[in-house]
Amino acid sequence: MRPLQAHCHRGLGTLYAKTGRPEQAHTELVAAIDLYCAMDMTFWLPQAEAALAQIGEE
Amino acid sequence: MLAARIDQLPQEEKALLQTAAVIGHEVPLALLQAVAELPEAQIRLGLTHLQGTEFLYEMRLFPEIEYTFKHALTQKVAYETVLQERRRMLHARIVAALEALAGERVAEQVDRLAHHALRGEVWAKAATYGQQAGARAYDRAAFRGAVASFEQALQALAHLPDDDDTRGLAIDLRHALGNPLTALGEERRFLALLGEAEALARALDDRARLGRVLARKANHLRLVGDHVGAMAAGREALDLATALSNRTLQREASFSLGREYSAIGDFGRAAELLRRSVEAADGESGTPRTDMRIQSRAWLTRTLSALGSFTEGLRHGQEALRLAMLDGPGRSPIFAHGCLGLLYLARGDLEPAIRALEQGLAFCRASGTRDWFTAVVACLGSAYALQGRLTEGRALLEEGITENLRIDRRQNHALWVTWLSEVCRLAGRGEEAWQHARQALDVAREQKACGDEALALYQLGVVQAHAAPAPIPHRPKPTTSRP
Numbered sequence: 296m297r298p299l300q301a302h303c304h305r306g307l308g309t310l311y312a313k314t315g316r317p318e319q320a321h322t323e324l325v326a327a328i329d330l331y332c333a334m335d336m337t338f339w340l341p342q343a344e345a346a347l348a349q350i351g352e353e
Numbered sequence: 354m355l356a357a358r359i360d361q362l363p364q365e366e367k368a369l370l371q372t373a374a375v376i377g378h379e380v381p382l383a384l385l386q387a388v389a390e391l392p393e394a395q396i397r398l399g400l401t402h403l404q405g406t407e408f409l410y411e412m413r414l415f416p417e418i419e420y421t422f423k424h425a426l427t428q429k430v431a432y433e434t435v436l437q438e439r440r441r442m443l444h445a446r447i448v449a450a451l452e453a454l455a456g457e458r459v460a461e462q463v464d465r466l467a468h469h470a471l472r473g474e475v476w477a478k479a480a481t482y483g484q485q486a487g488a489r490a491y492d493r494a495a496f497r498g499a500v501a502s503f504e505q506a507l508q509a510l511a512h513l514p515d516d517d518d519t520r521g522l523a524i525d526l527r528h529a530l531g532n533p534l535t536a537l538g539e540e541r542r543f544l545a546l547l548g549e550a551e552a553l554a555r556a557l558d559d560r561a562r563l564g565r566v567l568a569r570k571a572n573h574l575r576l577v578g579d580h581v582g583a584m585a586a587g588r589e590a591l592d593l594a595t596a597l598s599n600r601t602l603q604r605e606a607s608f609s610l611g612r613e614y615s616a617i618g619d620f621g622r623a624a625e626l627l628r629r630s631v632e633a634a635d636g637e638s639g640t641p642r643t644d645m646r647i648q649s650r651a652w653l654t655r656t657l658s659a660l661g662s663f664t665e666g667l668r669h670g671q672e673a674l675r676l677a678m679l680d681g682p683g684r685s686p687i688f689a690h691g692c693l694g695l696l697y698l699a700r701g702d703l704e705p706a707i708r709a710l711e712q713g714l715a716f717c718r719a720s721g722t723r724d725w726f727t728a729v730v731a732c733l734g735s736a737y738a739l740q741g742r743l744t745e746g747r748a749l750l751e752e753g754i755t756e757n758l759r760i761d762r763r764q765n766h767a768l769w770v771t772w773l774s775e776v777c778r779l780a781g782r783g784e785e786a787w788q789h790a791r792q793a794l795d796v797a798r799e800q801k802a803c804g805d806e807a808l809a810l811y812q813l814g815v816v817q818a819h820a821a822p823a824p825i826p827h828r829p830k831p832t833t834s835r836p
Binding site: 296297298299300301302303306307309310313330333334335336337338339 | 618620658659660661663699700701702703739804807808811814815818
């Protein structure tokens with residue numbers, strides 16, 4: 296269930312970022328982005344990338 | 354009034370009108386001549402008078418002369434004036450005449466032949482033609498007509514000697530009834546027929562037929578959410594197929610069991626079995642194997658989309674659609690569009706998903722099929738919602754869920770309620786989103802559907818996360834309560 300796995304990584308990453316755990320958020324969001332890219336799931340990719348970029352800015 | 358007018362006709366004209374009434378509303382001259390047992394000149398004279406008195410009129414001259422009753426009621430009343438035994442004899446004679454006139458093109462007349470054979474009490478022919486008429490009606494997506502024809506064939510069968518051949522045909526007819534009944538969403542009725550067929554096959558010790566019945570039973574138990582029963586029936590079917598080295602049965606059992614594994618979330622094993630089913634179906638040729646080539650591919654597409662193997666899934670989905678549009682009978686274009694749409698949706702390709710699903714929905718509405726209707730509207734609702742069309746999306750999802758419950762289906766219920774939860778969340782209805790996700794989780798757990806359970810848990814997490822927008826350092830005290 297790789298698409299759901301990717302969504303879970305994105306969800307966790309976003310939540311970690313929101314709760315002040317940037318390193319874990321980074322790990323999860325990178326995992327999500329890798330999976331989205333591997334499966335060519337471009338709809339959710341920008342959301343994961345935006346969340347990752349936001350961690351970098353903070 | 355009409356009956357009195359008919360009674361006042363000269364005896365031979367009255368008999369001619371009655372014979373025409375037994376033939377039906379439309380009366381081909383050649384058939385009337387073959388059945389009426391009157392000299393041609395007398396028939397023509399009688400027809401002239403019956404036209405003059407406005408009982409009949411000439412409808413067409415080409416390709417053959419055909420008369421029709423002025424009113425449907427005239428035909429009905431004339432038919433009712435025929436004594437029962439003569440009526441039966443005339444119907445039987447019409448069967449023989451139709452067969453003789455049709456020659457090699459008898460297949461084109463099976464609907465009429467089935468009708469007259471049943472009323473003429475020509476039981477063996479009524480069973481055979483009823484079965485053929487049912488298959489023909491199903492192929493042109495006339496599901497109610499198909500059910501009626503198969504049921505008439507079963508009715509005829511009850512009058513035949515109770516030997517092994519009759520019992521075998523009784524199993525096959527119950528099996529054949531499954532396609533139109535499924536299309537109409539009459540799951541429980543078909544499960545009852547499958548129970549009867551299973552008992553007949555076990556009593557006959559006909560292991561090949563038993564295997565087919567069990568493979569079918571597995572599929573329909575899955576649809577009503579009985580995954581334990583579905584798995585047991587599917588495995589027994591596959592064991593029988595292996596023991597008998599019956600390749601067709603192996604394909605059917607693999608297909609059935611593959612769908613069951615897919616339903617409980619064991620997508621890897623499901624894909625393996627469904628690939629086998631595709632290969633086996635490709636090794637055969639012609640209808641109904643073409644239907645099986647489409648169905649196997651459509652289900653493999655759906656399973657591969659859950660695994661994220663979109664490239665392989667797309668290949669199979671597009672091939673299923675090509676075959677379905679080429680010569681796929683009955684519901685094939687619907688589920689080919691549905692499964693391809695689902696794959697696009699899972700990958701987030703909303704435009705092609707919506708195109709495929711809207712096309713599938715159009716086929717559903719045109720044919721009146723209910724089983725794939727629920728899947729297609731639910732997928733389309735989810736696609737609309739992801740595109741921001743929340744009101745339309747919610748309406749379609751609710752329609753799909755309601756219809757699924759109405760036709761007594763439980764399969765996919767958890768998945769669609771999870772999607773509804775997401776639509777509610779996107780619309781800012783956190784409490785409803787939570788409730789739906791909880792309900793989806795309960796259903797998935799009750800059905801032991803691990804894939805649906807994982808999705809429902811993810812959705813609960815998403816709903817909860819979005820309900821707690823509290824970044825550090827202003828984070829309030831952590832809570833585990835609902836949003």
